[in-house]
Amino acid sequence: MTRAMHTTEEDSGIPRSSRPSPRDWNSELYLKFEAERTRAARDLLARIPYCETKLVYDLGCGPGNSTELLTRNFPGAEVVGVDKSNNMLSVARARVPTATFIRENIADWRPYAPADVIFANAALHFLPDHRKVMLALLDTLRPGGRLAVQMPVNTHEPSHAAMRMVAADGPWADRLLPVAKSITVLGQAGEYYDLFAPCCRHIDIWQTIYIHPLDGPEGVVEWFEGSGLRPFLDLLSAEESVDFLARYRDRLAQAYSRQPNGKVLLRYPRLFLVLQK
């Protein structure tokens, strides 16, 4: 949740409208599926064993839903949320007044001090090289500290195939194809195991495929409008965004058949790693 561009709405020349600005992450849309998104953070946190913890970083903290979990789980610790989006940070600050929030790009920012826990829920996969970043973050931990990471693995899901097809097949293709091509494809579990085994005393890797019943293809559009579509929508005008989303919805309607009760099941795989230095 760190892909927001730094241009402001004023800079972009796009008229203000009631539609969410395509220039920043939209906390309201993101939080429409708060329970589902926070569930992954909760599952990740559940695998960090209890230990004395003084300093915790929440990378790509977004609207603070994961930061709130961390402050509850580590009541004595200093919890620092890091994100690039002003919109997300303002919501996070109001939500978790006991945490500290800083605006930084997690692609190249590094902790100020050795942390006990670095937590990154659905954030690192947006970076050009999440493996390198993870190794660098591990290096900054105090001995025995943990890097806990969750990343969506949906590049090959119908939701993301449709996203790339709409990007490639429209008046915006020149702008959006490079984005489509740059989307991270995660490795297999064994690859991460081999990468981190030499520098970790314990490695916990698992993948969970959540099944989210949503109200038709519109539900899938809304889900990704608040997350995976951001890199595309960031480059479109408000009018283009409307067109893009309509085409996306039509493709989803073909890819996701309705169950007998009218719901659409969004299959959502996520990869989890808890690495102890």
Added chain:
Amino acid sequence: MTRAMHTTEEDSGIPRSSRPSPRDWNSELYLKFEAERTRAARDLLARIPYCETKLVYDLGCGPGNSTELLTRNFPGAEVVGVDKSNNMLSVARARVPTATFIRENIADWRPYAPADVIFANAALHFLPDHRKVMLALLDTLRPGGRLAVQMPVNTHEPSHAAMRMVAADGPWADRLLPVAKSITVLGQAGEYYDLFAPCCRHIDIWQTIYIHPLDGPEGVVEWFEGSGLRPFLDLLSAEESVDFLARYRDRLAQAYSRQPNGKVLLRYPRLFLVLQK
């Protein structure tokens, strides 16, 4: 964990030896991977929301590791473990004195009274028709009660392909092929969703693929000797079991390459359902 045959070792004419009896589940072998096996039970339990709970059944309770979790999670409730294996039940009774244990075949046994929670961790997939059993169990719940089920989905994993090949290609083929053919193939998540949606007020379905680093192919043999191999070993003499396990180990050595650090990664998918009546 309910596949044990009712014949005793004395009846079978097989001499006693230091090897585990092939005629009953072996709690010691099962508990060799207690942390890993209990993790799935813990993950299942974590998705049962807190509620006032008077009666809990633990179907296929095995050596009581899941029953112990349940008594801790529902301290005021009566917790009843149900299993078919005397060996497992004796270990469970010693481990969880506050619970009640009964020896029944969960394939056709039904609760005495409407329960708040029916819990079945890695048990129902051994039954000839787990769908029918789940519908029947749902029917017995009190309104608002929950049926929580976890089932391995490893029929198509290399571990189980190797198991079937060894069964089909040996002097025991006539006896073991019917077992290999009868192994349950689980459905897709959507199939269970459609089956249970008409009779549930809430459905939570997910799949988790655990990655277990084990000490070589021997580790995989030991894992399944305590669970998935039971239906095969039940039909073999002690000598045949030794031969079967050696052949199984050789096939696993081909199927699971060692990581650079010498470990073998056992990929273990499990399907979870929490159904609220």
